[in-house]
Amino acid sequence: MKSVSLMLMITLMAGLSAAAGPEIDLSEAEVFATIGENAEAVIDGDEATRWAGDGNDLANHPANIFVDLGEPTTLGRIGVVTNNNKGYFRVTGMEVYARVGDGWALLGSIGEDDLAQFEVDAGTVTEGDAKYHLVRFDVDLLPARVDMLRLRVLSTARPDNAWANIHEVRLYAPEEGARPVELEAAPVRNEMPTESLFVRVAMGQVDIPGETHYDPQIGYLGYARNFIDTLLADGTDIYGEKRSPMFVSILQIPGHVHPGVTLPTIEGQRQNDRAHLGGNLQHDLPLLQAMQHMSAITGDPEYADAADAYLRYFLENCTDTPTGLWPWGEHAHWDFFTDAPGHYIHEYLGQPPLEFWERAWAIRPEAVVGEADGLINHVVNLETFDYNRHADIFEPLPEPREGDMGFLDFPRHGGFFLQTWAFVWSKTGDAKYLDWIERLLDHQDDTRLDSGLLPSYSRKSSTPGGPSVTSTFSCALSMLEAVPLLGDTDTAQRVKRTADGYLEAVLKTTDIAHLTPAFTSHYGEGALAGRAMKYLHAYRLTGDERFPPLARAVAEKYAELEEMPRVHNTPAQVFGSIVNLLLDVHEIDGDPKWVDAAERYAQTGIERLYADGLFRGATDLWYYESELWVSNFVYSLVRLDSVTEDTEHTVPGTAFQR
Numbered sequence: 001m002k003s004v005s006l007m008l009m010i011t012l013m014a015g016l017s018a019a020a021g022p023e024i025d026l027s028e029a030e031v032f033a034t035i036g037e038n039a040e041a042v043i044d045g046d047e048a049t050r051w052a053g054d055g056n057d058l059a060n061h062p063a064n065i066f067v068d069l070g071e072p073t074t075l076g077r078i079g080v081v082t083n084n085n086k087g088y089f090r091v092t093g094m095e096v097y098a099r100v101g102d103g104w105a106l107l108g109s110i111g112e113d114d115l116a117q118f119e120v121d122a123g124t125v126t127e128g129d130a131k132y133h134l135v136r137f138d139v140d141l142l143p144a145r146v147d148m149l150r151l152r153v154l155s156t157a158r159p160d161n162a163w164a165n166i167h168e169v170r171l172y173a174p175e176e177g178a179r180p181v182e183l184e185a186a187p188v189r190n191e192m193p194t195e196s197l198f199v200r201v202a203m204g205q206v207d208i209p210g211e212t213h214y215d216p217q218i219g220y221l222g223y224a225r226n227f228i229d230t231l232l233a234d235g236t237d238i239y240g241e242k243r244s245p246m247f248v249s250i251l252q253i254p255g256h257v258h259p260g261v262t263l264p265t266i267e268g269q270r271q272n273d274r275a276h277l278g279g280n281l282q283h284d285l286p287l288l289q290a291m292q293h294m295s296a297i298t299g300d301p302e303y304a305d306a307a308d309a310y311l312r313y314f315l316e317n318c319t320d321t322p323t324g325l326w327p328w329g330e331h332a333h334w335d336f337f338t339d340a341p342g343h344y345i346h347e348y349l350g351q352p353p354l355e356f357w358e359r360a361w362a363i364r365p366e367a368v369v370g371e372a373d374g375l376i377n378h379v380v381n382l383e384t385f386d387y388n389r390h391a392d393i394f395e396p397l398p399e400p401r402e403g404d405m406g407f408l409d410f411p412r413h414g415g416f417f418l419q420t421w422a423f424v425w426s427k428t429g430d431a432k433y434l435d436w437i438e439r440l441l442d443h444q445d446d447t448r449l450d451s452g453l454l455p456s457y458s459r460k461s462s463t464p465g466g467p468s469v470t471s472t473f474s475c476a477l478s479m480l481e482a483v484p485l486l487g488d489t490d491t492a493q494r495v496k497r498t499a500d501g502y503l504e505a506v507l508k509t510t511d512i513a514h515l516t517p518a519f520t521s522h523y524g525e526g527a528l529a530g531r532a533m534k535y536l537h538a539y540r541l542t543g544d545e546r547f548p549p550l551a552r553a554v555a556e557k558y559a560e561l562e563e564m565p566r567v568h569n570t571p572a573q574v575f576g577s578i579v580n581l582l583l584d585v586h587e588i589d590g591d592p593k594w595v596d597a598a599e600r601y602a603q604t605g606i607e608r609l610y611a612d613g614l615f616r617g618a619t620d621l622w623y624y625e626s627e628l629w630v631s632n633f634v635y636s637l638v639r640l641d642s643v644t645e646d647t648e649h650t651v652p653g654t655a656f657q658r
Contacts, residue, residue, distance in 0.1 A: 020076050020077040020140075020172040020173065020174065020175055021076055021172055021173030021174055021175055021176060021178075022172065022173055023170055023171070023172050024069075024073060024075070024170075024171040024172060024173060026043040026067070026069075026169075026170075026171065028070055029043055029067055029068060029069050029070060030067075030068040030070070031043050031065065031066065031067050031068070032065075032066050032068075032202055033051060033063065033064060033065045033066065033202065034063060034064040034065075034195075034198035034199060034201070034202045034264055035053055035054050035056070035061070035063050035064075035198065035264060035265065036051055036052050036053040036054055036063060036164070037051070037052055037267065038050065038051050038052065039051045039065055041167070042065065042067075042166050042167070042168055042169045043067065043168070043169055044168075045168070046168075047081055047134060047167045047168050048125075048127075048167075049167065050083075050165050050166060050167040051065065051165065051166045051167075052163070052164075052165055053153065053162065053163055053164035053165070054162065054163070054265070054270075054271060055160070055162045055163060055270075055271070055272070056162055056271055057160060057161045057162055058093075058153060058154055058155055058156065058161050058162060058164065059154070059155070059161055060192075060194075061194065061195065061198075061262075062152050062153060062154050062191075062195055063152075063153040063164055064150055064151065064152050064153070064195070064198065064199055064202065065150075065151040065153070065166065065169075066148060066149065066150055066151075066202060066203070067148065067149040067151070067169065067171075068147070068148050069146065069147050069148065069149070070147070071147060072145045072146065072147045073145065073146060073147070073171075074143060074144065074145050074146075074173055074174060074180050075098075075107070075141050075143070075144060075146050075149075075171055075172070075173065075174070076140070076141055076143045076172055076173055076174025076175060076178060077138055077139065077140050077141055077171070077172040077174075078096055078108075078138065078139050078141060078149075078151075078169060078170070078171055078172070079136065079137075079138050079168075079169070079170040079171075079172070080094070080136070080137055080138070080139070080151075080166060080168070080169055080170075081134055081135070081136050081166070081167040081168040081169075082134075082135045082136075082137075082164075082165055082166055082167065083125070083132045083133065083134050083135055083165050083167065084120065084132055084133050084135055085130060085132040085165060086130075086132070088156060088157040088158040089115075089118070089135055089156060089157040090135075090156050090157075090158075090163065090164050090165035090166075091135075091137075091153055091155075091156060091164050091165070091166060092111070092112050092115065092155045092156055092157050093109075093110065093111040093112060093153070093154035093155035094109065094110055094139065094151060094152060094153050094154060095108075095109040095151075095152040095154065095188075095189070096108045096109065096139055096141060096149060096150070096151055096152070097149070097150040097152060097188065098144055098146040098148070098149060098150075098183055099146070099147060099148040099149075099150065100183045100184065100185040101185055102185070103185025103186070104150060104185060104186070104188055105144075105183035105184060105185055105186060106186070106188075106189075107141040107142045107144060107146075107149075107183075108139045108140055108141040108142065109139065110137060110139045111154075111155070112155070114137075117137055117138065118135055118136065118137045119135065119136045119137070120133050120134075120135050120136075121133050121134040121135070121136070134167060142181050142183075143174035143178040143179065143180050143181060144180050144181055144183050145180050149171075150199075151166075151169070152188070153166070192261075193260070193261045194261040194262050197259065197261055197263065197264075198263075198264045201263075201264050202264070206622055207254060207622065208620060208621065208622045209253050209254065209611035209612060209622060210611070211607050211608055211611075212606065212607055212610045212611060213607060214603040214606050214607050219641065219645075220602055220606075220637040220638070220640045220641040220644070221294070221297065221298075221637065221638060221641035221645075223606050223610055223637060224290065224294065224634045224637040224638050224641070225294065225298075226613050227610075227613065227614060227615055227630075227634060228287075228290075228291060228294070228303060228306075228634070229613070230256065230612075230613035230614055231247050231251075231614075232302075232306055233256075234251065234256035234257075235247050235248050235251050235256070235624075236248070237278075237279065237336045239258070239277070239278075239336040239337050240335075240336050240337045240338060240339045241339060242317075242339050244310075244313045244317070244336070245306060245309040245310045245313055246279045246281075246284075246310050246313055246314060246334065246336070247279050247284055247287070247310065247626070248278070248279055248336065249274065249275035249276070249278060249279050249280055249283060249333070249625060249626040249627060250263060250274075250275070250276065250617075250623055250624065250625045250626075251614060251623060251624045252622060252623045253611050253612050253614050253616065253622050253623060253624065254612070254622065256612075256613070256614070258277075259623070262274075262276045262277075263276070263623065263625075266569040266571075266617075266618055266621070266628075267522065267568075267569060268520070268521065268522025268523055268525070269522075269523065269627070269628075270523050272331055272343065273330055273331060273523070273627060274625070274627045275333035275334075275335075275342060275626065275627065276342075277335050277336060277337045277338075277342060278333050278334045278335040278336040278337070278342050279333060279334055279336065279626070280328055280329075280332075280333035280334070280626060280627070281310075281311075281314050281326070281328040281333075281334075282328045282329050282330075282348070282349045282350070282352075283349075283626035283627055283629070283631060284310070284626060284631055285350075285352060285353075285356060285631070285656055286576075286629075286631040286632050286634070286635040286654055286656060287626075287630075287631035287634055287635070288307040288310060288311065288356075289307075289353070289355070289356070289635060289654070290631070290634050290635040290637075290638045291303040291304060291306060291307040292304045292307055293638050293639075293642070293649065293651045294638055296649040297638070297641070297642060297647050297649050297651075308359070308363070311359060311360060311363060312363050312364075314326075314334065315360060315363050315364040315367040316363075316364060316367075318334045318341075319364075319367040319370060319371070320367075320370075321341065321370075321374070321393050321394065322393075322394050322395070322396060323346075323374040323377050323391070323392070323393055323394065323395070323396050324369075324370030324371060324372075324373050324374035325346040325370075325371060325374035325375070325377065325391060325393045326346070326367075326370075326371050326374075326393075327341035327342065327343075327346075327393060329346055329347045329348050329349050330345075330347040330348070330349050331343045331345040331346075331347055331390075332344060332345055332346055332347075332393055341393055341394075344392055344393045344394050345390050345391070345392065345393070346374070346377075346378075346390065346391045346392070346393050347389050347390050347391075347413070348389075348413060348416040349657070350416075350656040350657040350658055351415065351416050351419060351474075351477070351478050351481070351655070351656060351658060352420075352656065353654075353655070353656060354423065354481060354485075357420070357423045361423075361427060365427065368423075368424060368427075369424055369428065371420065372420050372421055372423075372424040372433065374391070375391075375417045375420060375421070376397075376436065377391040377392065377396055377397050378390070378391040378413070378417065379397075379436075380397070380401060380405040380406070380407045381401055381405070381407075382399065382400065382401055384443060384446070385439040385440055385442060385443035386407050386409065386443065386458065386459070387407060387409050387413070387414065387417070387440075387443070388405075388406075388407035388408060388409060389408060389409055389410050389413040390408075407458075407459065408457050408459075409457055409458050409459075410456065410457060410468075410471050411444070411454040411455075411456075411468060411471040411472050411474070411475040412470075412471045412474035412475050412478075412658065414440055414443075414444060414475055415474055415475030415476070415477065415478030415479055416478055417436075417440065418437050418440055418475075418478060418479060418482055418495070419478040419479070419481050419482045419485075421433040421436055421437055421482075422437065422482035422483075422485040422486050422495075423482075423485055425437075425485070425486065426485040426486070426487070434486075434489065434491045437482075437486075437491055437495065438491060438494070441494060441495070441498055443458075444475075444498070447464070449467050451467055451505055451508070451509060452501055452502065452504060452505030452508070453467040453468065453469060453472045453502070453505045453506070453509065454467070454468060454471065454472045454475065454502070455467060455468065456468035456471060467509070469506055469509055469510055470531060470534075472502050472505065472506060473502070473503075473506045473510075473534055473538070473658075474534065474658040475499075475502060476498075476499040476500075476502035476503050476506070476538075477499075477534060477537055477538060477541065477655065477658060479495050479496075479498060479499035479502075480496070480499045480538075480541040480542065481541070482495055483495055483496045483499070503538060503542070503544070507546055507547075510550065512528075512531060512532060512535070512550055512553075512554060513549070513550050513553035513554065515528055515554070516528075516557070517529065517554065517557050517558055519564060519565050519567045519570055519574055520567045520569070520570050520571070520574060521571055521573055521574055526573070526577070526657065527573065527574045527577045527578065528554060529554065529555075529558065529574070529577035529578040529580070529581040530573070530577035530581075530657055530658075531554075532550070532551045532554035532555065532581050533551070533577065533580060533581050533584055533653070533654075533655065533658075534655070534658050535547045535548070535550045535551040536548065536551045536581075536584040536585065536587075536588065536653065537584075537653065537655040537658070539551075539588065540653070548585070548588050548589075551581065551584065551585060552585055552588075552589075554581065555581055555582055555584075555585045555594065555597075558578055558581070558582065558597060558601070559582065559593060559594065559596075559597035562600075563600075563604070564578075564600075564601060564604045566619070567619075568619070568620055569618040569619060569620055569621065570608070570618055570619045571617065571618045571628040571629060572605070572609055572615055572616070572617060572618060572628050572629055572630040572632065572633040573628060573629030573632050573633070573657075575601060575602070575604070575605030575608075575609065575633045575636070576605075576629060576631075576632030576633035576634075576635065576636045577632065577657075578598075578601045579598045579601050579602050579605070579633070579636035579637075579639075579640060580632070580635070580636045580639065580653065580654060582594045582595070582597050582598035582601070583595070583598055583636070583639055583640060583643060583653070584653050586598070586643070587653065595640075595643060595644065598636075598640055598643075599640065599644065602636065602637060602640050605633055606637075609630075609633070615630045615633060615634070616630075617630060629657075632654070632657065635651075635654055638651055639651040639652075639653075639654075
């Protein structure tokens with residue numbers, strides 16, 4: 001797509017198309033969309049609000065906005081207000097369809113050949129740091145009686161053909177004397193299966209299994225076991241040329257089959273964070289741990305054996321990349337259909353626990369060394385040790401590095417790297433890992449703020465970020481886990497001093513005890529319970545009595561609620577974090593009220609998520625998805641069973657997500 005010059009467009013202003021009838025009142029209409037956020041803004045009468053699409057190429061993933069008029073209305077024209085944000089027109093192609101029975105009929109369209117009809121407002125709109133002009137265009141429609149419109153957004157002027165914006169939609173009756181035409185449904189042009197599914201989901205035409213009633217005869221372990229049994233039977237990799245014991249990331253509840261296409265996101269979820277056509281080991285880490293514990297509790301080795309088989313396959317077949325970096329984490333995964341990495345950006349989602357590294361080392365140490373060595377590709381300046389939280393799995397960075405490569409680090413990722421290097425040093429004694437740790441600490445010394453906290457990022461466009469309590473805290477926890485691995489070395493002592501300093505800064509500035517629990521989580525914003533769990537992990541690592549009261553203050557707010565509020569599409573992660581937090585507090589003080597509360601939330605999670613042997617990724621969905629952290633909820637159920645049944649085997653707290 002070509003960028004459309006603002007000045008050129010101003011010179012191309014053209015008169016409106018042929019006269020239309022009066023504007024139609026949309027105050028009673030309803031609006032929803034297949035992708036993007038804030039669809040209702042397009043008919044709210046306020047041009048300052050807008051619907052925003054996502055980052056997918058509209059040629060492959062058209063965005064569809066639906067306007068439900070409530071009753072048949074005769075239309076003749078649509079007016080659309082978009083913008084030229086960052087110099088690019090945010091809609092340059094659109095088709096307008098009317099619903100006809102179960103199908104659609106094309107009423108009109110506009111494309112790049114019609115750009116002369118677009119009008120650019122002379123006034124500049126300022127929105128935060130952004131400045132843009134509103135852009136207006138009309139589409140003449142076949143005069144027809146319509147009860148629902150489908151606006152199919154096909155292009156923007158951005159080079160990536162993405163991030164569409166619509167501020168307002170206005171509908172008009174036909175000009176006087178126009179006779180409505182009879183519409184016939186016809187195939188939507190170039191509609192692919194993914195788009196068709198997105199549309200059916202948005203229209204409520206996909207059956208969503210009902211909720212279940214918690215059965216104490218099945219119990220917490222029983223529901224977790226049923227879920228894992230279903231994955232072992234129907235959710236392993238049966239795709240592409242190779243079969244494997246890895247778990248597929250997405251599985252429909254009806255039929256226990258993969259949908260075969262990418263699915264719509266839920267609010268707060270990003271498409272490129274999902275393992276659409278494969279599996280993601282980091283999503284599954286808590287699940288593999290739960291399977292080990294399940295075997296220890298039940299005496300049935302099947303689950304531990306299956307977890308080991310999954311990990312062995314991954315290490316032996318998926319880790320030999322040009323950099324050594326593994327296809328796992330926030331963006332990368334293993335694509336089952338191509339038997340190759342899906343996406344190529346390496347970024348940790350959390351800190352793999354030391355038990356995991358030990359298990360991986362026992363299976364294939366050279367793969368673990370490859371991952372540790374590959375982490376140097378996150379370092380964009382070998383002198384200052386500036387690092388980027390992202391790294392390319394396929395392209396090793398040159399030595400020396402070339403010019404100013406730019407970066408966006410987060411403190412937590414520095415902790416992730418440090419702990420991994422410490423583990424491999426403990427196995428190999430290779431001095432380069434100590435050198436890398438020392439230089440990473442030098443980098444943090446250079447960026448630490450007067451408060452003792454690290455900035456949320458060291459540099460982006462030469463501007464440092466503000467202090468980050470949560471990310472500094474995460475980094476400190478990874479450091480403390482690394483200290484025993486580093487033995488009697490000066491580096492170990494320095495890591496310990498640094499981590500202790502970060503914890504003191506966290507304790508001086510944290511406000512977690514005063515925050516209100518929410519019952520959802522979005523990208524970049526996890527459930528409050530998950531944040532509180534870090535304070536109890538800090539207590540486990542330090543014995544510092546200042547940490548438990550902070551976590552307990554959050555747990556009290558969850559425990560005092562008799563019923564968990566209903567929030568649409570509450571991810572499984574939220575249920576798992578709450579149950580684990582309550583069990584963490586019980587582990588500290590033994591008060592049975594925490595177990596009572598944990599049971600309430602666990603039963604609510606089972607009732608709202610469980611259907612036909614699977615847990616939904618989030619409430620109200622019809623499919624399981626690993627990216628929504630079902631694994632955390634399953635782990636919490638196995639752990640809760642070990643407490644309520646007083647099993648010989650103890651399931652410890654989890655601190656992967658931080």
